[in-house]
Amino acid sequence: MVIVMNIDATDKQISDITNLLTSLGLGYHISKGEEKIVIGVIGDKKKLEGKAVEMMEGVEKVIPIVEPYKLASKIFKPEPTVVKVEDIEIGGSNIVIMAGPCAVESREQLFESAMAVKKAGAQFLRGGAFKPRTSPYSFQGLEEEGLKMLKEAKELTGLKIVTEVMDVHSVELVAEYADVIQIGTRNMQNFPLLKAVGRINKPVLLKRGLAATLEEWLSAAEYILSEGNKDVILCERGIRTFETYTRNTLDLSAVPAIKKLSHLPIVVDPSHGTGKWHLVAPMAKAAIAAGADGLIIEVHPDPKNALSDGAQSLTPENFETLCEDIKVIAKAVGRDFV
Amino acid sequence: MVIVMNIDATDKQISDITNLLTSLGLGYHISKGEEKIVIGVIGDKKKLEGKAVEMMEGVEKVIPIVEPYKLASKIFKPEPTVVKVEDIEIGGSNIVIMAGPCAVESREQLFESAMAVKKAGAQFLRGGAFKPRTSPYSFQGLEEEGLKMLKEAKELTGLKIVTEVMDVHSVELVAEYADVIQIGTRNMQNFPLLKAVGRINKPVLLKRGLAATLEEWLSAAEYILSEGNKDVILCERGIRTFETYTRNTLDLSAVPAIKKLSHLPIVVDPSHGTGKWHLVAPMAKAAIAAGADGLIIEVHPDPKNALSDGAQSLTPENFETLCEDIKVIAKAVGRDFV
Amino acid sequence: MVIVMNIDATDKQISDITNLLTSLGLGYHISKGEEKIVIGVIGDKKKLEGKAVEMMEGVEKVIPIVEPYKLASKIFKPEPTVVKVEDIEIGGSNIVIMAGPCAVESREQLFESAMAVKKAGAQFLRGGAFKPRTSPYSFQGLEEEGLKMLKEAKELTGLKIVTEVMDVHSVELVAEYADVIQIGTRNMQNFPLLKAVGRINKPVLLKRGLAATLEEWLSAAEYILSEGNKDVILCERGIRTFETYTRNTLDLSAVPAIKKLSHLPIVVDPSHGTGKWHLVAPMAKAAIAAGADGLIIEVHPDPKNALSDGAQSLTPENFETLCEDIKVIAKAVGRDFV
Amino acid sequence: MVIVMNIDATDKQISDITNLLTSLGLGYHISKGEEKIVIGVIGDKKKLEGKAVEMMEGVEKVIPIVEPYKLASKIFKPEPTVVKVEDIEIGGSNIVIMAGPCAVESREQLFESAMAVKKAGAQFLRGGAFKPRTSPYSFQGLEEEGLKMLKEAKELTGLKIVTEVMDVHSVELVAEYADVIQIGTRNMQNFPLLKAVGRINKPVLLKRGLAATLEEWLSAAEYILSEGNKDVILCERGIRTFETYTRNTLDLSAVPAIKKLSHLPIVVDPSHGTGKWHLVAPMAKAAIAAGADGLIIEVHPDPKNALSDGAQSLTPENFETLCEDIKVIAKAVGRDFV
Incomplete structure (x- = not known):
């Protein structure tokens, strides 16, 4: 100081x-x-x-001279953390793609999405059972019923499951069904929730807050790490700026910056990061070129009829094309997507 | 549309x-x-x-053409909402001042603060028992012990109590001790928490999120209102911008804007809004001149030794001077502070 | 360092x-x-x-430890600078109001505005002859013809003139007609222009850039001061943030912050700062309560038919009411507006 | 409307x-x-x-429903504009790299930079002869002497020259020496300057303003196009946000967004966009993956002794490695860099 x-x-x-x-x-x-x-x-x-x-x-x-976080820091642990989910590694040489609908809407919608993203090469199925929505009048998710469908989809396809938890008392429930628990952007500084997921034995995907600096983001990770859970995956999903053409401004420089500051793996969400489906593919490719360990992407079998975030969802066809392109880009930066 | x-x-x-x-x-x-x-x-x-x-x-x-909120809208309810806390009205012609330390640290610190702010004219004692802190290694609050001290301070001085709740399962506990329950800036879109305080019978002070638009803020209020709790007080406390001289940028134009869009009362927090004690008094006066219904201000008997936010806390002497000035400014805009 | x-x-x-x-x-x-x-x-x-x-x-x-500016710093010159324009002082105990239309449109419109703002108590007439417009297809100003009308309006009413200069080679021309030369927000870091107005013998009103920190703003003032012109008046006019309800976010905390960092006088522009006429009066009052030395306000005899910025212009009647209110607020903070 | x-x-x-x-x-x-x-x-x-x-x-x-710009719009001209500079095409299938020091400091420094970037594959030499600097006490550039050195460097290496013009009366002078004239970020809305470069017969590189929306940026391009100059190249160079780890936030989503809205070519400046040399290479690769037509990168033979922006400059060795990587990435997105 x-x-x-x-x-x-x-x-x-x-x-x-x-x-x-x-x-x-x-x-x-x-x-x-x-x-x-x-x-x-x-x-x-x-x-x-x-x-x-x-x-x-x-x-x-x-x-201040010293960063407020320690366990999340590269100084504390210089070698990169690789988070293992059964046979999948996040933060290793392989690119990981998590894909699926914004919200679980029905068994049909979910299974169709799951099979499509599996076929294209994704290793994870994403899908919200509890949905944080700006308006109380918007669809709020199928809750436990949705979690059950996610589990069925896993059995059907072998895809691992990543889904969001929104409050402390649902942590155990969600952990029962999910392989990776997501903390959403609005909860990045929900400290009781961070502590709660720090005490369980499941990897946590921690989205960056809408207006969070890298230092605050790593301090939020520190809350989880300091409770004993070492498996934190960071997720850049866009920050709020003055620009309104995009829903958020995807800060891809966060990828190499986090690699410099921390040992934690980082994935990128170009769907929320841009809010427009036609920007998703170029930004997904850019994320991998910038060094991201993976992607989380919204895919819906029928985006026009999605109950949430249709405008930023890819069709299965577009997603398949993107996965092909990611293979090429991954190779160009010395990694693989298989 | x-x-x-x-x-x-x-x-x-x-x-x-x-x-x-x-x-x-x-x-x-x-x-x-x-x-x-x-x-x-x-x-x-x-x-x-x-x-x-x-x-x-x-x-x-x-x-979209129609706002996403209804119950919070002035179109829905043109006459201003006045929130009553025993004999005190928030949103009426009288200015309300909530003051006290950032965190409850000890009985002595709290009582000294309480007596000082009471003497200067404040109607509410503020003080955090549960503290949201960016780093897990910072002081996190005295929790229930702190709530009990707040209640004692109320008995001692007659001041009403405003204090923060951070998660759903503490809502009942906090409601037992508080006259007004505060939802902090980091929880403005913690929807399960908003719903929970929407179901209790206590006024809620809803702070604006760090990066929340007016529309998102009123939609958060809508979550509370739509559960049945009509007593919502909005609190402008600064937004995040590129400027780093101040901790946040206090958006005083939110005051007349909210008065145009909504019937809910609005108070201003110049302590968090600026982060520097020497900016608090001018911005407090400006807030009242802009039409705010009240202020929430950090006062500490010994700011240099505050466990939290000392740099933005007023001494009792400075607070007393400010209260004198607020009387004059209130009168200049046709209101009273007594 | x-x-x-x-x-x-x-x-x-x-x-x-x-x-x-x-x-x-x-x-x-x-x-x-x-x-x-x-x-x-x-x-x-x-x-x-x-x-x-x-x-x-x-x-x-x-x-870095030391600020990049010196001549603009309060450390360099602790006593406040008072800029004199004939018999008017900016930065003294009296509040100064500059008012008039966004753009000079015609002799009638200008004279009507001038007489109205003079009657209400303004000391300066504002009005653009050269207009910076986002689109090349918008009205760009009457140029020298507009300057001549401003001079006539001065002869008619005794009001001093403040008007904008947009490029180096118009500096002499504008200086011939204006009492105070305005550097607009888009030109705050137009360094050749800053140097040019630093070499003339007229006060300069330096608007804050849309995304300028206080440090950058004072460094821009330093460009003018370092060329020899000591009469710089700063003008806070709103910064760009994520909020879209207002055209800009008026950063009133800049007023007491500048008073702490610099000896230069500061005025506030609530018209551009909010972009909505109904927010102008409350924010003008708040500016004076925060310690501003003056205001610059758009007034148009017929805002509905203004060629520029009608939506943020006051009618003469509203402006007159505001001036009455400013008298009361000024007194409440120990100053005068006469 | x-x-x-x-x-x-x-x-x-x-x-x-x-x-x-x-x-x-x-x-x-x-x-x-x-x-x-x-x-x-x-x-x-x-x-x-x-x-x-x-x-x-x-x-x-x-x-408003209709965009304020027309000539810059893809609706007006659906096929992409390819700007030709002698034998080089910007906006075609080939990636273009502009590289060199921030400021021209001396004949030795410039020639050494020029030969190094030429060897690595750059087609353009960048270097500032007129430097916009936040502080009046920083190095302001060698002016015409610097322009002459740039011309010599062109003769020596065959590299085309891109350099900045800061005011209207230097436009002709700069146009004499430069192949592409750069409008810097601080001058994006310097409308007299935009009109002036719109009247000459040289391509213009228009940097995005620090706080400019895509719409304002394209409207600035419209100023140039509407004066008759059809050769405008856009340059994304980072926008100002709350994040302070990076100098700016490089908004790569602007690349596919501009490709959707406009026919103009777009290049990316990862040096100013990040402000840290170790972020330049990953963001340069990401830019090409996102669809950029080229890059503009600061390279200095001895960054530690650069008179300006050393911290964001690459060494010739790092630049050479980056150019090798760009070849691979370009191929991965169906383009070439040769």
């Missing part, structure tokens, strides 16, 4: 700070420049919790 | 849409311009749920 | 940096923490220009 | 609007819903310029 003071700070103001640091067992070094006085703090900054140094007289700002 | 098609849409593409509308019992009118064909849809657009018209051939975009 | 290195930086990597600093005549101090090594640089950081320390092996980031 | 009115609008309010439309020679159709009245306007909306329909009694909002 670095404490910046005005050049006209008094000796008393400076000694108030250094006395505080000393009393907490912290070291320091003072540099007087021409315009600022900078105090570098040495030692564990946690000792300063509950001390609002910014409030002390003469202090202009306090600049 | 208005459907915009390319001027080169075929007759078949147009009739596919009109046939769909007719089959659902909806009317329509077609206008052919020089560059676009516009189909205005007449009737209840809910009939179109599950029909992704954007996906139909020749369609360029679909523009 | 503070250089942050990974804890596993080698001795060679550290000495490469310290050797560089020494060779440039700069001092330094090294603090080794548990996770990072921090090198504080002592001396004039300009000596480091053209040295991308971030690129050196082992360096994680470089944190 | 669609005019939305409150359901309680009076007959008089409605007829005021329809009378206005009729008087201007415009048709209309009225749809009465349960909550809104919608008036669809038929005919050339330019007739409505100078009529602020939003201001008329009973009107809630006005929704």
